[in-house]
Amino acid sequence: MLARKPRWLRRIFVLAAGVCLLPLVLTVVYAVLPPISTLMLWRFVTLQPVTRDWTAFDDIAPIAVRAVVVSEDARLCLHDGIDTVEFEKVVSAYLEGEETRGASTIPMQVAKNLFLWPGRDPVRKAVELPLAVWLDFVLSKRRIVEIYLNIAEWGPDGEFGIAAAAARAFKTTPAKLGRKQAGLLAAVLPNPIDRDPAKPSRYVARRGAAVAAAAERTGGVLDCLFPDS
Numbered sequence: 610m611l612a613r614k615p616r617w618l619r620r621i622f623v624l625a626a627g628v629c630l631l632p633l634v635l636t637v638v639y640a641v642l643p644p645i646s647t648l649m650l651w652r653f654v655t656l657q658p659v660t661r662d663w664t665a666f667d668d669i670a671p672i673a674v675r676a677v678v679v680s681e682d683a684r685l686c687l688h689d690g691i692d693t694v695e696f697e698k699v700v701s702a703y704l705e706g707e708e709t710r711g712a713s714t715i716p717m718q719v720a721k722n723l724f725l726w727p728g729r730d731p732v733r734k735a736v737e738l739p740l741a742v743w744l745d746f747v748l749s750k751r752r753i754v755e756i757y758l759n760i761a762e763w764g765p766d767g768e769f770g771i772a773a774a775a776a777r778a779f780k781t782t783p784a785k786l787g788r789k790q791a792g793l794l795a796a797v798l799p800n801p802i803d804r805d806p807a808k809p810s811r812y813v814a815r816r817g818a819a820v821a822a823a824a825e826r827t828g829g830v831l832d833c834l835f836p837d838s
Contacts, residue, residue, distance in 0.1 A: 663770070676794070
């Protein structure tokens with residue numbers, strides 16, 4: 610007869626199973642309820658300011674949605690959470706000793722922001738990949754983008770989401786964002802702490818203009834977000 614496992618070991622197993630299952634359950638919940646990111650939660654716990662005004666997808670100017678998606682994940686409608694085309698390019702470059710760039714999709718960024726910790730360590734990335742596929746399976750592309758636009762960090766003082774970003778940078782609402790403003794907001798996303806869309810550097814201004822121009826040319830490429838366009 611096999612000996613029973615110690616109680617502490619069973620508790621650790623149950624706790625680990627719960628931690629693994631929590632993101633899967635929360636993804637279903639987030640199909641309906643507005644989520645908060647782990648960074649927002651950390652700021653709440655440490656009594657740091659958080660500004661976030663949840664904005665529905667249809668209340669965000671289409672040019673702003675297109676600009677962010679073009680900048681962060683232009684092949685969003687063509688993959689299932691992981692962009693294997695870009696991922697293979699990164700792996701090939703790494704194996705050949707070349708400098709690599711990120712291949713994070715919007716579902717991957719949402720998975721990281723909702724469930725994981727910051728950083729670029731391999732363990733986090735390994736967990737992020739299946740979570741991104743799960744998010745893409747459970748949620749629509751519109752919902753994933755809606756969540757991303759509402760949880761992305763967009764300023765140095767606890768501004769999260771496009772509403773806080775638009776208000777801080779341009780004193781406007783997401784629905785009233787124009788072409789130039791949309792491009793600038795998208796251009797600062799890789800580093801919203803050091804880059805200011807209200808006072809863009811030459812690089813941010815150039816990138817913002819390029820992103821805005823690309824956003825206007827998306828057409829049917831983003832039909833999973835704008836099926837009637």
